[in-house]
Structures are given as structure tokens and as C-alpha cells.
Amino acid sequence: MSEMTIDWRAEVEKRKEELIATTQQFLRIKSVMDFSTAREGAPFGEDVNNALQFALGVCRDAGMEIKDVDGYAGHAEFGTGKELIGVLSHVDVVPEGDGWSTPPYAAEIVGDRIVARGAIDDKGPGMAAIFAAKIVKELGLPLSKRVRLIFGTDEETLWRCMKYYFEREEMPTMGFTPDADFPLIYAEKGLTHLVWRQTKEAFAKQGLAHKQQIDARLIELKAGLRMNMVPDRAQAVLEPVGKTAEQLVAIYRDYLQQQGKTGNAAVEGSRVTLSMEGVSVHGMDPAKGVNAGTELVHFLKELSLDERAEQFASFTDTYLHEQHYGEALGIAQDDQEMGPLTLNTGVISYEAEGDIAFDINIRYPHSTTFEEWQPIVLKRLEEAAFALEIEEVQVPHRVDPKHPLVTTLQRVYTEQTGEEAGIMAIGGASYGRALDVGVAFGPLFPGRPDCAHQRDEYILIKDLLKATAIYAQAIYELAK
Ligand SMILES: [Zn+2]
Structure with a gap:
């Protein structure tokens, strides 16, 4: 035939x-x-x-x-x-x-x-x-x-x-x-799952100056379930210091209203719980979602917090909040053929008495390599006493x-x-x-x-x- x-x-x-x-x-x-x-x-x-x-x-x-x-x-x-x-x-x-x-x-x-x-x-x-x-x-x-x-x-x-x-x-x-x-x-694209972790000991070793006048202490913050999803919920627990619980609630509610964000604030015992809602999408396209975790941290920048929380908030706000392409980290990469490098902050976990950890999903085109961008990330992490754990790397x-x-x-x-x-x-x-x-x-x-x-x-x-x-x-x- x-x-x-x-x-x-x-x-x-x-x-x-x-x-x-x-x-x-x-x-x-x-x-x-x-x-x-x-x-x-x-x-x-x-x-x-x-x-x-x-x-x-x-x-x-x-x-x-x-x-x-x-x-x-x-x-x-x-x-x-x-x-x-x-x-x-x-x-x-x-x-x-x-x-x-x-x-x-x-x-x-x-x-x-x-x-x-x-x-x-x-x-x-x-x-x-x-x-x-x-x-x-x-x-x-x-x-x-x-x-x-x-x-x-x-x-x-x-x-x-x-x-x-x-x-x-x-x-x-x-x-x-x-x-x-x-x-x-x-x-x-190449796919990576990275964990960025700061232990309490690593934070202390930096010897940052102790802050006297603070509004509150950050006790805990949690956002997200998986590295490859944009978190649609985040929650933070604050312990009032210079401001009262009611003042903190009022500041947050004003902020939500002014920024047009959805969330809530509640006094529970001596503490204040703040929640933020975002929009979950697949982690391969984080710009299409709204990251509840980094949004909540962005608010925390408005407050005067304990030194560990301030470093965490400043680090998160600089390198992760609305940084869907790793611009501030210095690893942005556009590729005519395969599209840009993307960065998703899938999970954030802050524990005042334990670790701070981020689960990060970076996807990259074939015009760069893991070996090329990983040291740049590592340098930024080391500056803030974070360690890099490599959970998974799949090349493009x-x-x-x-x-x-x-x-x-x-x-x-x-x-x-x-x-x-x-x-x-x-x-x-x-x-x-x-x-x-x-x-x-x-x-x-x-x-x-x-x-x-x-x-x-x-x-x-x-x-x-x-x-x-x-x-x-x-x-x-x-x-x-
Ligand atoms: Zn299938």
C-alpha cells in the first residue's frame, strides 16, 4: 500500500x-x-x-x-x-x-x-x-x-x-x-522548589540592635499550602506593645479600606489576629494572582515591630512582594521563546520562637541556568541570615x-x-x-x-x- x-x-x-x-x-x-x-x-x-x-x-x-x-x-x-x-x-x-x-x-x-x-x-x-x-x-x-x-x-x-x-x-x-x-x-521551563530558612539562632548571630519603641511583636505568620500555588489566605498574630490591641485593629481596618483589600482583624485574648485574602492561581503564572502572604507582610511594614519581624518584613517586601519575575533579586530573565523567569512565594511561615521559612517556586527559561542565577539568590539570602535548601531542580x-x-x-x-x-x-x-x-x-x-x-x-x-x-x-x- x-x-x-x-x-x-x-x-x-x-x-x-x-x-x-x-x-x-x-x-x-x-x-x-x-x-x-x-x-x-x-x-x-x-x-x-x-x-x-x-x-x-x-x-x-x-x-x-x-x-x-x-x-x-x-x-x-x-x-x-x-x-x-x-x-x-x-x-x-x-x-x-x-x-x-x-x-x-x-x-x-x-x-x-x-x-x-x-x-x-x-x-x-x-x-x-x-x-x-x-x-x-x-x-x-x-x-x-x-x-x-x-x-x-x-x-x-x-x-x-x-x-x-x-x-x-x-x-x-x-x-x-x-x-x-x-x-x-x-x-x-526549568522548575525549582527552594526553601529559604532563617533559624532563631542564625537571626541572633547577626547581633542586630534591640529596638526599644515598638508598636507590637510579630508572634506568627502563615500563608499558603504549596510552593506551586499563589496563597489566597494569610494570617498573622501580633502581641501589642506600644499600641493597644484596639489601635492595631483600627490601623489594619483603615489600611484594608484605603487599599481596597479584603481581610479582617480581631482581638483574641491579649493578641491581635490579622487576616488577608488574595487570589490563588497556579504558581507558574504568579502575576495573575494576588499573594495574600506578601500582601499581609506589606502591611506589616507600616508598623514598628520587633527587630526580627522588621528584618523579615523588609526582606519579604523588597524581594518577594509583587516581584513575580525576580527583578529585585537580580535574576529577572526574559526569553523571546520561552518567556520570563517567574517567581512564586507559595508558602510563608514565621514563628517568633522558631524558624522563618519561604517555599519558593522559580521557573526559568533555557536562556539561563540554575548555576547562573542560584548564587545571586544565595547572596541576597545570606545578607539576611537565611539558608538555601534545594528541594527540587528540574532543568528546562x-x-x-x-x-x-x-x-x-x-x-x-x-x-x-x-x-x-x-x-x-x-x-x-x-x-x-x-x-x-x-x-x-x-x-x-x-x-x-x-x-x-x-x-x-x-x-x-x-x-x-x-x-x-x-x-x-x-x-x-x-x-x-
Ligand atoms: Zn496526565
Whole structure:
């Protein structure tokens, strides 16, 4: 069969009923991580393992060679040749949560869609990739490379699946993951989780002069839950000294009113509790939110506080308040291609009798390196007696836009949809970065709302079919 005559959509159409039914079966396995049923060979529990075995079973029945890598991941392979094309999807899902209109694991067809946890993230697209491979295989098209469908089991938490798998198995020459957006994501920023910590001892060592005249002592301040979210709530506890509790409450209420901020102040026993509300957004784009934590500290600058609180307030206000791009720290970096370095202050914890700690999420484009900006941050921290703890560093991930992986997938997308395939750089992390040379390719088409991780998650049946045809041609074009 000459490739010019392949009608990929027609090939999908022939298998439509089987594809839909098999996707529904796959979605009916509640593949939420459950350590209570974990065992050797099923490290994330029986349910996740059942989903892995189901996917591998469909591939085996289609004549592919399958391998279960100790339940951490598995793969199905066909074709011949030295080079290996990888297609990476995951079988685990996030917990379903409440409020569904149909049972989350019934995988019912409601109108034009299949509704289920995992429908779009990532079992629907995973099944599209399996059927795409089946089509290429069943057409008996000659391939000069091997194709490997790889199934992860722990994408939704810590990616232990991929760590385990790639310590033991071959890294594909190149590949894609159907676990994000069409047309194509070719670049992702570097990601870091840093903790900036000042102990009571480190503060004392500086020997700052003791302040005599103060309004209040800062006892405690808490804001935020996670490094990768903008805090929408913050609370501070003050102990009145030179001003009365009632005066402090009045000053704060005036401030809120004048600044148009939302918060509250209350006297509790001998102390005053101040709260501030912000707007939570994902930490990859902190400028779109309002950080309740740094907003509250910004107010504290108005008061005369004990020396540790004053240093904390001045440090926070200078380097973190409305410093979404690390400008004052001196690490701002704009990149034509990947966008700016971003800084999110995800968690603030101040304890007068303990540590001060910030959980910071810095994401950076490939025009700088961690080694380049980290010493600049460290210097600023040391000036204020903070230590730097590095919780996580992931380097930027990028495939050259001229790489045949990118250009081939762009061409396939355009041929199948008739639309231009613009390529995207993002601040988040897709499963594509688990591959050395990997991009994210679908499954969400431009303009479709993202329903991943939400109630009533769904995949439109027409999009499932369309994605399958795109993946079939993509697999063939990459492996031919
Ligand atoms: Zn996913």
C-alpha cells in the first residue's frame, strides 16, 4: 500500500465501535493510587496495576511484544530497526472527587462524549495511541524503526514509574506524549522548589540592635499550602506593645479600606489576629494572582515591630512582594521563546520562637541556568541570615524546533486538521520531559476547555477519533 492512499480517518472509522468500547472498559478500572493494596509487582496498588495489565493486554492481542517492568510501567513494541520511537501515556488517574452527574467510573456515553475520570487525562488518549499503533500494524506498513508504547503508572504524583522504568529500559530515540495540548509543546521551563530558612539562632548571630519603641511583636505568620500555588489566605498574630490591641485593629481596618483589600482583624485574648485574602492561581503564572502572604507582610511594614519581624518584613517586601519575575533579586530573565523567569512565594511561615521559612517556586527559561542565577539568590539570602535548601531542580526541557520530531508532527497535524500547527513553550511540566527527546502532542484540541482533574471529566468522541487518526499517521511517519 502506498502511503499516499492511506485514509487514516477511514481506518479509524472502521474500528470506531471497538475503540469506543475498549476505551470505556479501560476507564471503568478505578486506577487511583492506593498503597493499601500495593505489593511487589504492583507498587501503586491493585487498581493501577489492573489498568496497566488491561492496556498491555489490548496491545498483546494486537500482536505487539509486551513487557511489564515490575508494575512500575510497561511497554508494547512492534516494528524493526535500531532506532526507537516512543509514545508515552499514563494509566493512573487523580481521585474522582464529588459532584459528578454520572458515576465517575461508569464511563457512560452522554451525548457526544464519554464521561469518566481519566477520559482526557490520560486513559482516553492512551487508548487512542494503542489503536493508532494497531492501525499501523494491521495495515502492514513497512517500518525502519521500532515503535514502543510506554505506559506509566505514577504520573499524577511523583513520576517514580518513569524513574524506575528508564533506569532499566532503553530511552527512545525520540517520542511524544498524548498528555497535554495540540498542536505541540516543544519547550518547558526549568522548575525549582527552594526553601529559604532563617533559624532563631542564625537571626541572633547577626547581633542586630534591640529596638526599644515598638508598636507590637510579630508572634506568627502563615500563608499558603504549596510552593506551586499563589496563597489566597494569610494570617498573622501580633502581641501589642506600644499600641493597644484596639489601635492595631483600627490601623489594619483603615489600611484594608484605603487599599481596597479584603481581610479582617480581631482581638483574641491579649493578641491581635490579622487576616488577608488574595487570589490563588497556579504558581507558574504568579502575576495573575494576588499573594495574600506578601500582601499581609506589606502591611506589616507600616508598623514598628520587633527587630526580627522588621528584618523579615523588609526582606519579604523588597524581594518577594509583587516581584513575580525576580527583578529585585537580580535574576529577572526574559526569553523571546520561552518567556520570563517567574517567581512564586507559595508558602510563608514565621514563628517568633522558631524558624522563618519561604517555599519558593522559580521557573526559568533555557536562556539561563540554575548555576547562573542560584548564587545571586544565595547572596541576597545570606545578607539576611537565611539558608538555601534545594528541594527540587528540574532543568528546562526543549527539543529544537527544527528537529524532525517537531517538523514531522507539525506536518501530520496540519494534514489531518487543515490547521496551522503552531508550537508552544510552557511554564508547566508535561510528561514529555520524561523522554530525552520528547514533545507533548495532544490530546486537547485548541479552544476546548480543559476538564482534566475536574468533575464530569470527558473526551468528545469525535476528538478521540480525530486524535487516533493523527497518532496513527504520526507513528507511521516517525517510524517509516
Ligand atoms: Zn496526565
